Amino acid sequence: MNKNIILSLVMGFSCSLSACSDWVDIKTKGKLIPEETVNYRYLMNNTENFKYTLSYQDVASDDINMSDETQQNAIYETHKFIPIYTWADEIYSQSENDQEMNAVYQVIYNCNVVIDEVMGSKNGTNAEKMAIRAEALVHRADAYLALVNVYGKPYNAATATTDQGVPLLTTPRVEGSLPRASVERVYEQIIQDLNDAFEYLPDVPEYNFYPSKCAVYALKARAYLLMGNYSEAKTNAEEALKLKGDLEDLNLYAGDAASYPENLQDKEVILAKMPRTTFALASYSAVDLVLSDDLLNLFDQEHDLRYSYLTRPMSELGVTYSGRIYFKNHLYSNTYPKYESRNMGPCVPEMMLIEAEAWAREGNTAEAMNLVNKLREYRYATGEDYSLTAATAKEALGHVLQERRRELMCHGLRWMDQRRLTNDPDFPTQTVTRVFKGTTYTLEPGAVRYTFPMGELYLEENPEIGQIK
Template identity: 40%
Template structure:
């Protein structure tokens, strides 16, 4: 029991540190347990816990390319290991920031799910809404975890491939044996499906889950499961409720006026990278594919001079600068209108609907070019359309870390299964299609404390 407690000790201490709850049997003087519905609402308003999500995949994906020696030297050991798809990322004494962040979210949600409906003082509707919000946040955390630490979902092996511990109660002494990929996906779908009837169509603020965000996460979930029919249906459901795009022509002359996330009409659920890496270089092949007329290139990437004197490392080329524009310094990677449009487009292309897929892509691109520079894309086949969709998604979502998950799942398509190579500190590293290095290693620190946490093959 002691060893099982230790892996989540950091989570429990973090909850205590934020004042959410003292994990005791009775109320203590000057301390407040979760008792009233308002206590659970305050807990679900804790964006510092619930809005944060992954960060390492930003370095893993092929939309990032760090070639300058000075930049490589500033990464340090853990981030250097992430960037080179190493066998291990952390030592026996180092923590995995993404693992801990996501399980902290899950622990908080489990506390709310277990207690809010029997809390005092609130209406049934209020309790059910809070309960549903926790289900959505938990589902999103597990969707990220299963795709970072588990194998890519395939019908043939999902029931036997190990994923991550599936914790659905706040009990710190539960088993930490890794559930299968299939079991985790089943829980994700269950949580999201259960949440929908209890949520409003759209949220008061996009940091809170609503029907639109549950539908969007279901679309992403089924896309990863290669159930393209259901992914298409849920992308449609999300877009029916929310479909406004930012017109980048509006911001070309004044990039700093790009809206903050709470006012961004594209965001269906705000999720932020756990760490904002300063000036992450965009890969040269992606910059070339975008071209200088693409407003995403002109507005959201910049050269070294844009990052100010506080950033000392020199680099050539261009780096992601979107998070600098409005002063928030946040990398947003939750589900969005562009992602759902491209998810729907991919599903249409895979179904042979070339025209439908290209219509969605071009509707998006019209908002990403000036009128003088916009050229509609065409395709002669569904396969060509699919490639256009995948390429467009890489351009649209670069710097968020989402490309890494697409790389991993697209390895199951022969036309996208290609090796990736990087040179880091004069050593070349290659990532082969379907390599075990697409699975993030589980930290040795956690395995030492909890031997049932078997390591991923390397």
Template identity: 40%
Template sequence: MKRAIYFLMVIVLTTGCRKYVEIDQIGNRVLKYTKDYRALLDNSSVLEGGFGLPIYSNDDTRFMDTTRQVAMIDINRNAYSWQAQYWSDTQSDVDWEKLYKAIYVCNEATDGVMASENGTDALKKQLYAEALVHRAYAYWCLVNIYAKQYDSTTAASDLGVPLLLTPDLYASLKRASVATVYNQITSDLLAAVNDLPALPDYNTRPSKAAVYALLARTYLCKRDFSNARTYADQALSLQSGLLNLPTYVGNTAAIPYRLADPEVIFSKINTYGYTGIQLDTALLNLLGTKDARYTLFVKPGGNFYPTFVGYGYWRYKYSQEGNYFCQGPSVPEMMLIKAECAARADDAATAIGILNTLRQQRFAAADYADLATGTAADALKSVVAERRREFFGTGLRWIDQKRYNKDAALQVTVTRTLNHQDYTLTPNSNRYVFPIGTKYILLNPEIEQNP
């Protein structure tokens, strides 16, 4: 059954419409040849997207400039203060819509690529596998934003997200359990790995390294630290390049664009342009002024437009990054996953050794000193701190905060003031689960709202 590419824009979760026209449209290419599916899966404007709004919710961000607070749009303000609902009955959730649009495109590919014309079996299998990986990433984002943190004792009953595996516009939109969504993520990734190259032609395309990296992320969120470490090791065996950041301090023009960055395993970016993200003072204190991540990626608010009092995240300003923050798995992330898993296995020496290897590439030699090996508990806290230094500004901290709620020693209570009113986010609060936009529930009543 042929569907015009034009109709890929029809997304059931964003429009509520379950109708499509099954005729070829004049001027629109139908998905017929294998090369059509190659082009479909190379559409980075759809498939490279990750998430955006958690950048406002996480504790790396803190708008202390009252002018910026007043100027904040309502959706961002609601996410920043962890409100019960972020959107009006008619407003759209950009993250939700773009992730499900990516899933729909992936489902179109898995539904039709194997029967496409003029392509080798090997290429068809590779494209099928690529669609599975992109879909797995989208569901990883969705389940970590709109569902409770994975807990082996409750995951089978906790509400996940609607799990759509075909382009059927009549499919049920009832929310699958958290366990079911996680199982789908891992099964998609494992099904894909054998038909992918070890490394991609472009890091926007999935590869074996990307599969292993996403499996490491997924098992880390499931607290299956043994598997997380295994897959982080496998990813690093294929890709292990690190940038020596101090070498760019006097030559920022040489900082590579994310598509040429040897640290990026699988390029994914936030779904919306965020400029002038003000950084929390606790994060700035953690970084210190000698860390090249501070020197390069933190700038006074006067460098941004509009200007503000304080300091903001600058990384995306280099090398044509635009307003997009890289959120895909990377070499440093795999190192930090491996270090965290070692610390949790009571192997402080290995954990600290990995941290020191990474940190040597983040400080000039004159400013660098090895971290001392202490207890495993100390090593775990060092890993947590290093993850915050490495990923600030990207929104990944929100997912870390959420999963650390399962560790009493790592829980944090976050407080902030917005327009003269105080807000507090306590560990394991329901506010760690993003609400689902009212618009989608009104259009599709079978979607159950979060508590």
């Protein structure tokens, strides 16, 4: 029987088994079985077990463009920025682990252990056990939603039942074959997990790292948007906003570069998820998320605080590279992990823009623009005109899609938008071209490289996974 290479690489519970040895027993096949319900609660409360998600897709998106030749030449050849940025056919060789995918499958493994075992634990009420299980279901749904939108084919209702998604693991097994589930099957599991979790969660969490009913609605809204089911996306976004709809006013922070609230205190965050990898000069000498002119030109550069506060010229970091970067990674003290400043999970602005997009696609221009302008009011300098108007639903939809790029830059979503909009009748994805170290690279709409390749190490050990062609 083939060994499951993905799980063999992520087997260790990220609370660290050594740190947890005071209260757990390690049984056969690596199975973790705390005897007491309270120990599962401790596991769920340890955010290290569940907080990570994918972020490399930001580098591949058209929001990023590194044109400075000096900076390009300073990047290490072995750094994964290069094959991702150039949409290479191979990112990881036979000797390399895909650390981002490992981290997300580790989240899934952790969730599967809890889901599989918590109901049989001792000295806990049924309500306590169901709540713990529900949290794990939400984290698992979020993980698969990220994976299938990076490593699986884009959702297409006509072909989703046969299109290849990602390996779908719902039990904490560590052996066996590892075929890809269909895209449709992965989405079915995501929605099922969220529906099963809903009843047992609070409306909103005490801390936004923990799942809630609001998070269920928000993740369903994101999933349905990516499926092109705009009616369900709107319904769930509306329900999420009923539970949590506050916005941060950038005017309160723009005068103090380090004052923006951390994720735990950010009232816009519905479910905090952190990138496994950060691209910032504090970590890599030549790598940061340099924003494309295509994106930067969408901003009112004089009055939109997202431009002046959340993006900055690289010279502010004390380097000579040209270009303007996403600066939110640098808004905190050095003691705060910079990757944790970039929330990749669902948030209030995302829900507003999902609802607005659905209204626009339904032909309700007024409702769409009301939501867009409500958001922009909190992003523009006080007293400046932030309002946009639209004479038609198509014009409103254009405003919404542009506002998604401005508001949700470097949240991991632009790549997913490029995938889902490939065949949009009014705003189809455009061809992307970039030059890196003298070579021109082109990504056509619908290209196979809109699906990240699996690492050769995983294919060697589990060839049934297969590479999407």
